[in-house]
Amino acid sequence: MLKSISMIHWLKIGLIAAVLSLAGHSQVAQAWWFWTPGDTVDNVGYKPEQPIPFSHKLHSGDRKIPCEYCHSSARRSFSSGIPSGNTCMGCHKIVRTDRDSIKKITEAYNNNQPIEWVKVHDLPDFVRFPHKRHVQAKEQGGAGLACQECHGKVEEMEVVEQGAPLQMGWCIGCHKERKAPLDCLSCHY
Ligand code: HEC
Ligand code: HEC
Ligand code: HEC
Ligand code: HEC
Numbered sequence: 001m002l003k004s005i006s007m008i009h010w011l012k013i014g015l016i017a018a019v020l021s022l023a024g025h026s027q028v029a030q031a032w033w034f035w036t037p038g039d040t041v042d043n044v045g046y047k048p049e050q051p052i053p054f055s056h057k058l059h060s061g062d063r064k065i066p067c068e069y070c071h072s073s074a075r076r077s078f079s080s081g082i083p084s085g086n087t088c089m090g091c092h093k094i095v096r097t098d099r100d101s102i103k104k105i106t107e108a109y110n111n112n113q114p115i116e117w118v119k120v121h122d123l124p125d126f127v128r129f130p131h132k133r134h135v136q137a138k139e140q141g142g143a144g145l146a147c148q149e150c151h152g153k154v155e156e157m158e159v160v161e162q163g164a165p166l167q168m169g170w171c172i173g174c175h176k177e178r179k180a181p182l183d184c185l186s187c188h189y
């Protein structure tokens with residue numbers, strides 16, 4: 001089922017791209033996104049309940065733990081990743097061990113079970129989004145953007161929520177402003 005949906009998406013993207021390149025109007029190609037056929041993911045403010053009440057405000061805001069301490073792959077790879085129980089236990093072997101939430105984490109860790117965090121941001125799988133290119137320092141070939149440009153003030157959130165629409169128009173808007181690539185295949189598989 002999923003596979004056939006993304007196949008249809010892929011066909012649409014290919015078809016539109018082919019028509020545009022045949023027409024040879026690069027202006028059409030740049031303006032076409034005002035007509036966005038599938039703006040499916042404007043979930044700004046989406047804030048699912050998580051299995052453990054993990055607070056970014058407490059860890060990142062109050063305790064000033066850097067984002068990369070837990071999302072260590074943001075600068076190195078496509079995805080930022082969610083930390084494993086191992087990262088939590090680095091502190092929670094000792095910190096607040098009497099609390100129910102921490103007992104739950106400890107138990108999962110001891111049983112080798114992952115914590116089933118609910119995904120907040122989720123682009124369709126026909127879109128390519130490399131974190132590395134956006135957050136790596138300019139000297140290293142990235143855009144040098146702060147996490148907050150796209151995710152909002154995560155360090156003030158008790159429960160993390162989606163901070164930007166993640167629609168094609170949103171990506172393109174910034175890409176135009178910062179002279180980043182606009183060709184279809186940069187972002188589409
Ligand atoms: C102590 C570890 C820790 C630190 C520090 C931390 N995070 Fe997180 N982050 C998590 C965990 C665990 C989750 C998954 C649970 C949740 O969504 O709350 C998460 C989820 C997220 C999500 C949502 C992921 C999704 O599913 O879409 C974003 C965005 C995020 N963090 C950004 C940040 C930013 C920006 C910072 C720094 C201001 C930061 N995080 C600091 C552990 C951390
Ligand atoms: C240019 C915008 C942008 C910037 C800057 C950015 N992110 Fe993201 N982030 C996204 C998008 C878009 C997604 C959804 C990716 C997907 O679903 O494939 C995402 C997803 C995530 C997730 C969910 C897991 C994953 O990798 O899909 C985490 C965690 C996260 N970002 C953390 C961070 C942190 C930490 C930083 C700073 C070091 C950061 N992001 C910088 C746009 C951004
Ligand atoms: C670098 C150390 C550090 C790491 C890593 C860390 N925490 Fe914490 N965590 C703390 C501290 C310190 C507190 C207590 C803060 C306070 O009460 O002011 C805390 C508090 C908590 C609480 C609240 C407990 C309560 O009821 O008082 C939860 C839940 C929690 N952490 C979950 C996590 C999870 C899940 C992870 C891994 C994704 C994690 N923590 C990683 C240091 C850490
Ligand atoms: C806040 C600004 C901003 C937003 C929002 C943004 N980008 Fe980017 N993106 C950039 C910049 C700047 C670059 C160029 C980075 C560099 O110089 O390496 C870039 C580069 C890229 C690249 C690498 C292109 C290549 O082939 O070299 C891809 C792919 C990409 N972005 C996809 C996306 C997608 C998909 C979204 C929306 C979900 C998005 N971006 C949202 C600023 C942004």
Ligand code: HEC
Pocket residue numbers: 009012013016017020029030032036037038039040041123124127166167168169171172175181182183184185186187188
């Ligand atoms: C900077 C990144 C970026 C570029 C460049 C880009 N797109 Fe997209 N596109 C996206 C994102 C993100 C989505 C998914 C979000 C949405 O539905 O708006 C999307 C969605 C789409 C969809 C909707 C699919 C559906 O049915 O839901 C089509 C069709 C599409 N793009 C075609 C194109 C074509 C053709 C081009 C070149 C002219 C192009 N895109 C260039 C990021 C990009």
